[in-house]
Amino acid sequence: MIKKFRKISKNMNTKKHKVIVYSTPTCPYCVYAKEYFKKNNVPFEDVDVTKDQTKAQEMVMKSGQMGVPVIDIDGNILVGFQPDAFAQLLK
Numbered sequence: 491m492i493k494k495f496r497k498i499s500k501n502m503n504t505k506k507h508k509v510i511v512y513s514t515p516t517c518p519y520c521v522y523a524k525e526y527f528k529k530n531n532v533p534f535e536d537v538d539v540t541k542d543q544t545k546a547q548e549m550v551m552k553s554g555q556m557g558v559p560v561i562d563i564d565g566n567i568l569v570g571f572q573p574d575a576f577a578q579l580l581k
Contacts, residue, residue: 507580509534512549512560519571520559526573532580 509527511534513520527534539546539558553560553567561568563579 507564510537510562512537512539513558514540517558522571523559523561
């Protein structure tokens with residue numbers, strides 16, 4: 491299944507955002523989230539929590555969740571693929 495989502499408005503603030511995607515290689519929603527940021531030219535750090543136990547613990551401390559994806563946008567923590575929330579935070 492191919493997910494379609496809106497691109498961020500071209501009127502978007504050009505401020506640089508710090509985006510971290512905590513993910514696993516087998517999570518389809520992690521792939522959707524990373525595709526969203528790539529298609530919208532938003533640089534992000536991809537953290538594979540299956541390979542880094544310290545980062546996995548960091549993810550749980552930030553979100554209170556063990557599920558992925560966990561998205562950190564400028565310190566705002568989102569759990570799951572939430573394109574509307576991503577767009578709102580990236581304005």
